[in-house]
Amino acid sequence: MTQQSIDYHAILPELILSGALSLVLVVDVFLRPRRKWLAMPIALVGVLASLVATLTLVGGEPRETFGGMFVVDDFAVLFKIFFLVVATIVLLISFRYFQDGRYYQGEYYFLLLTAFLGCLLMPSSRDLLMLFISLELVSAPGFLIAAFRKGDVRSTEGGLKFFLIGVLSTAVMLYGMSLIYGVTGGATRLDAVADGLAGLEGGRETLALAAILFVVTGFAFKVSAVPFQFWAPDTYEGAPVPVAAFLAVASKAAGFAGLLQLMFVAFIDRAEFWAPVFAALSIATMTFGNLVALQQRQAVRLLAYSGIAQAGYMLLPFALAGGGARTDGLAFSAAVTYILIYAVMNLGAFSVVVALSRESRGLLIADFAGLMKRAPLVAVAMTVFMVSLAGIPPAGGFWAKFFVFTAAIDRGGLGPWLAAAMVVNSVISLYYYLLIPRMMIFEEGEERPLLGSTLVRGVVAVAAAAIVAVFVFPDLLARAPQLATLVP
Amino acid sequence: MSGWAGWAITIATFLPIVGAAVISVVPSEKERVVRGLGIVFTGAALVVATAILIGFDYGAAGELQFQADVSWISAINARYHVAIDGISMPLYYLTFLLSFLCAIYTWRYVPSPGKTKAFVALILLLETGMAGTFIAFDLVLFFVFWELVLVPMYFLIGIWGSANREYAAIKFFLFTLFGSVFMLLGFLGMYFRGPEPHTFDIVRLTEFAAGGGFTRGFQLVVFAAVFLGFAIKVPMWPFHTWLPDAHTEAPTVGSVLLAGILLKMGTYGFVRIALPVLPEAARAWAPWIGLLAAIAIVYAALACLAQKDLKRLIAFSSVGHMGFVMLGIATLTPIGINAAIFGMVAHGVITGMLFFEVGSIYDRYHTREIAAIGGGLMQKIPYLGGVFAFTAIASLGLPGLAGFWGEVMALLSSFAPASGLNVGLFRGFMVAGGIGTILTAGYFLWTIQRVNLGTLPEKWKEHAFPDVVTVEWVSWVPLLALILALGLFPKLVFGMTKEAVDGLLRLIPLA
Numbered sequence: 001m002t003q004q005s006i007d008y009h010a011i012l013p014e015l016i017l018s019g020a021l022s023l024v025l026v027v028d029v030f031l032r033p034r035r036k037w038l039a040m041p042i043a044l045v046g047v048l049a050s051l052v053a054t055l056t057l058v059g060g061e062p063r064e065t066f067g068g069m070f071v072v073d074d075f076a077v078l079f080k081i082f083f084l085v086v087a088t089i090v091l092l093i094s095f096r097y098f099q100d101g102r103y104y105q106g107e108y109y110f111l112l113l114t115a116f117l118g119c120l121l122m123p124s125s126r127d128l129l130m131l132f133i134s135l136e137l138v139s140a141p142g143f144l145i146a147a148f149r150k151g152d153v154r155s156t157e158g159g160l161k162f163f164l165i166g167v168l169s170t171a172v173m174l175y176g177m178s179l180i181y182g183v184t185g186g187a188t189r190l191d192a193v194a195d196g197l198a199g200l201e202g203g204r205e206t207l208a209l210a211a212i213l214f215v216v217t218g219f220a221f222k223v224s225a226v227p228f229q230f231w232a233p234d235t236y237e238g239a240p241v242p243v244a245a246f247l248a249v250a251s252k253a254a255g256f257a258g259l260l261q262l263m264f265v266a267f268i269d270r271a272e273f274w275a276p277v278f279a280a281l282s283i284a285t286m287t288f289g290n291l292v293a294l295q296q297r298q299a300v301r302l303l304a305y306s307g308i309a310q311a312g313y314m315l316l317p318f319a320l321a322g323g324g325a326r327t328d329g330l331a332f333s334a335a336v337t338y339i340l341i342y343a344v345m346n347l348g349a350f351s352v353v354v355a356l357s358r359e360s361r362g363l364l365i366a367d368f369a370g371l372m373k374r375a376p377l378v379a380v381a382m383t384v385f386m387v388s389l390a391g392i393p394p395a396g397g398f399w400a401k402f403f404v405f406t407a408a409i410d411r412g413g414l415g416p417w418l419a420a421a422m423v424v425n426s427v428i429s430l431y432y433y434l435l436i437p438r439m440m441i442f443e444e445g446e447e448r449p450l451l452g453s454t455l456v457r458g459v460v461a462v463a464a465a466a467i468v469a470v471f472v473f474p475d476l477l478a479r480a481p482q483l484a485t486l487v488p
Numbered sequence: 489m490s491g492w493a494g495w496a497i498t499i500a501t502f503l504p505i506v507g508a509a510v511i512s513v514v515p516s517e518k519e520r521v522v523r524g525l526g527i528v529f530t531g532a533a534l535v536v537a538t539a540i541l542i543g544f545d546y547g548a549a550g551e552l553q554f555q556a557d558v559s560w561i562s563a564i565n566a567r568y569h570v571a572i573d574g575i576s577m578p579l580y581y582l583t584f585l586l587s588f589l590c591a592i593y594t595w596r597y598v599p600s601p602g603k604t605k606a607f608v609a610l611i612l613l614l615e616t617g618m619a620g621t622f623i624a625f626d627l628v629l630f631f632v633f634w635e636l637v638l639v640p641m642y643f644l645i646g647i648w649g650s651a652n653r654e655y656a657a658i659k660f661f662l663f664t665l666f667g668s669v670f671m672l673l674g675f676l677g678m679y680f681r682g683p684e685p686h687t688f689d690i691v692r693l694t695e696f697a698a699g700g701g702f703t704r705g706f707q708l709v710v711f712a713a714v715f716l717g718f719a720i721k722v723p724m725w726p727f728h729t730w731l732p733d734a735h736t737e738a739p740t741v742g743s744v745l746l747a748g749i750l751l752k753m754g755t756y757g758f759v760r761i762a763l764p765v766l767p768e769a770a771r772a773w774a775p776w777i778g779l780l781a782a783i784a785i786v787y788a789a790l791a792c793l794a795q796k797d798l799k800r801l802i803a804f805s806s807v808g809h810m811g812f813v814m815l816g817i818a819t820l821t822p823i824g825i826n827a828a829i830f831g832m833v834a835h836g837v838i839t840g841m842l843f844f845e846v847g848s849i850y851d852r853y854h855t856r857e858i859a860a861i862g863g864g865l866m867q868k869i870p871y872l873g874g875v876f877a878f879t880a881i882a883s884l885g886l887p888g889l890a891g892f893w894g895e896v897m898a899l900l901s902s903f904a905p906a907s908g909l910n911v912g913l914f915r916g917f918m919v920a921g922g923i924g925t926i927l928t929a930g931y932f933l934w935t936i937q938r939v940n941l942g943t944l945p946e947k948w949k950e951h952a953f954p955d956v957v958t959v960e961w962v963s964w965v966p967l968l969a970l971i972l973a974l975g976l977f978p979k980l981v982f983g984m985t986k987e988a989v990d991g992l993l994r995l996i997p998l999a
Binding site: 406 | 562
């Protein structure tokens with residue numbers, strides 16, 4: 001048996017990030033309280049260095065290491081770049097929030113980077129075990145930072161809820177993985193799982209199908225799909241707002257990245273079994289999210305339910321799988337495109353909430369009144385985000401929905417009906433997405449300038465510009481997912 | 489094609505959006521600069537559009553001119569394909585003319601609560617969306633322009649509207665969006681069932697359909713989807729309920745553009761996309777469309793008789809006029825479709841003008857209640873009264889004015905609809921339409937009687953109302969002249985549309 005060689009270039013981004021997060025933890029110990037904020041620049045440099053390392057991997061041949069458990073291909077690189085950009089934004093919007101709020105900053109940045117390390121590992125994990133580790137690496141720090149507002153009962157409650165349902169669903173998922181390991185005769189690599197599942201018959205097949213459902217459960221929790229969604233609103237509400245942004249964007253995207261690999265690589269031959277399950281999940285999730293969002297008064301809860309509805313839209317392409325390589329490819333890239341665009345618009349919206357939550361804790365939608373006069377730039381940007389989440393031109397969110405529709409119509413069969421359900425949902429969602437612009441623009445509020453950090457304002461402006469740019473040139477984001485597909 | 493010809497319509501279409509960007513960096517205290525820039529940019533766009541109108545080859549009105557076709561979204565082969573033909577030209581030009589006149593009107597009248605900068609910028613944004621819809625020859629591009637008008641119009645109604653503005657704005661948005669997303673699904677259906685390689689190009693889809701490429705069952709379903717989008721926009725009865733609210737609440741120039749241009753996007757969609765790409769379904773659905781149109785004509789006229797609010801009355805009259813347009817389209821005959829396009833232009837000019845006048849009447853009286861105005865407008869402000877009477881009479885379809893040709897020809901065409909359609913049924917629609925014209929004449933004359941004539945109520949006697957002011961004359965005279973010109977020389981429009989319509993109908997295989 002020969003010594004296994006490790007491709008260090010392939011894992012360089014993860015190595016750098018691991019180094020950075022260790023450094024944050026160590027340096028923090030030696031910092032005086034007034035200097036604790038230095039943890040953020042260190043973390044930021046680490047993320048940017050990791051981003052540079054990832055960029056050196058762009059366009060290269062697929063690399064495998066650790067016996068094929070860890071793969072760096074176009075799909076992985078695309079998601080790594082995406083996660084590192086998200087990490088940069090989350091760090092930027094966290095800075096003032098955590099500095100002002102008397103939190104333990106060192107620990108926070110350490111935990112946040114750890115979670116992002118899990119995110120980076122996720123799209124490279126082509127093995128059940130690796131997927132499990134990545135998912136846990138995203139979740140476990142998430143439980144802690146969700147409960148980071150220790151003085152607030154709601155934060156503790158949200159964190160605990162998140163933890164309990166998280167652990168439960170992880171257990172179910174792990175059980176599913178062990179069953180798959182059993183029935184396929186010891187396969188853990190995703191391609192081996194696919195081969196192993198192909199030849200099953202009788203009782204073993206039934207068992208395998210049940211196992212697939214168990215595994216889906218774990219990820220359905222992560223992406224807050226109905227009926228595993230109920231932690232999301234409470235947790236988002238209780239958590240510090242930047243953490244809510246992390247959970248709503250990065251953590252959810254990581255779940256989808258894992259789900260894409262599992263469904264479109266490992267389980268693709270069984271699509272005729274699980275695609276209808278996703279159809280039901282998708283419709284239930286979007287309908288539930290939208291209907292409940294209609295009644296929200298708090299901005300963060302509104303975004304939480306909107307995020308659930310959006311997860312429903314992102315689950316829809318999974319319901320289209322199994323129609324052959326071409327339609328699978330369309331569905332796959334539709335899902336990826338949606339995730340990318342969703343991240344930009346949702347991060348933008350959360351950044352605006354971060355900017356405003358300096359004034360009021362449980363930010364109500366009514367607190368947005370008159371924002372147009374107080375901070376026109378922020379108000380215009382927020383309008384762009386809301387219009388984009390609703391999926392209407394002139395905003396990038398339109399293309400996100402458009403590509404899902406495209407894939408659904410092309411699939412035929414159930415596809416057009418799913419698209420029609422999504423259309424009705426989009427119209428419903430418009431009502432609550434317009435609530436905030438209506439408040440900001442139509443209502444009069446107090447006339448005092450908005451105190452907000454320059455960093456956050458910068459993030460808001462850049463995100464809004466990006467959303468409009470994507471609308472005009474959709475190729476910016478729509479081209480990459482097509483090239484980075486895992487569908488052969 | 490030379491460089492100018494290829495890009496002229498792009499320049500005209502996007503000049504307003506450039507204007508909106510320029511205005512957004514002007515400090516908001518400089519109101520006059522903002523209003524001036526609004527006039528400059530809409531004016532510059534109008535100049536380019538006029539150059540296109542002059543450069544247009546009327547001998548080849550059936551062909552696409554000023555064409556530009558470049559790759560846009562490579563992933564799905566959606567292209568930036570814009571061009572203009574005899575069907576687009578009148579509506580395209582009308583867009584720039586009305587927007588320019590609205591910008592002039594805004595020089596004096598910025599509706600409460602001010603915010604001139606945002607107001608002018610939104611109108612400019614709206615102008616690009618409207619103009620783009622009439623030149624897009626790619627379904628995705630068409631849809632994007634189509635949806636681009638929603639957000640500006642939502643804010644125009646929601647911020648500058650009257651008392652019930654927020655309700656009206658969200659209702660407008662939700663109704664239109666509901667229809668248009670189904671329309672989008674229909675477009676995607678055309679894309680995937682269309683020729684290989686898949687295309688959104690309207691010209692190629694039309695050719696494909698003319699060769700019998702789409703199956704009948706497919707056409708029937710997809711037609712239903714796009715019908716929903718177009719019919720809500722028109723709006724056809726029974727999808728019209730958003731319109732009276734939106735019109736009544738919108739600020740004056742919002743109503744003018746809504747009635748003048750936005751509604752035409754729906755009827756234009758039928759002529760440009762639904763008919764040629766789905767010919768068999770169009771034939772199958774035509775009797776139903778005709779029926780809805782006939783109901784709309786009679787219903788709107790009856791509703792107008794019951795209105796107490798002058799602006800709401802004009803809004804309902806739009807439903808009736810658009811009913812004539814749809815009746816013309818439903819006959820699937822050259823006369824009917826020519827009549828429809830003429831009707832669109834005439835309605836745009838006349839009803840746009842009526843909304844201007846109602847806005848100006850409100851500006852003087854601060855009420856739109858017919859009973860509160862109480863008559864005697866002619867004594868108090870004779871020029872405004874005269875102009876109003878003239879436009880109202882044009883609207884009821886007096887021969888010699890613009891409103892006449894579209895309606896009479898629509899009725900004429902339903903006497904002899906395209907072969908394969910039930911002649912008796914369409915003659916029934918004709919009778920209904922005829923009754924509608926009589927009722928229309930009735931309510932407009934009654935309105936003139938109640939508003940213009942009679943003695944001036946005591947309460948208005950001591951108020952000093954200005955008669956038509958210079959800004960109003962400048963923004964109205966072109967429309968008044970057009971009403972007369974189109975009535976006397978209908979060839980102004982038919983000269984452009986005839987060949988294009990003939991070419992279009994050649995593509996629809998007769999049963």
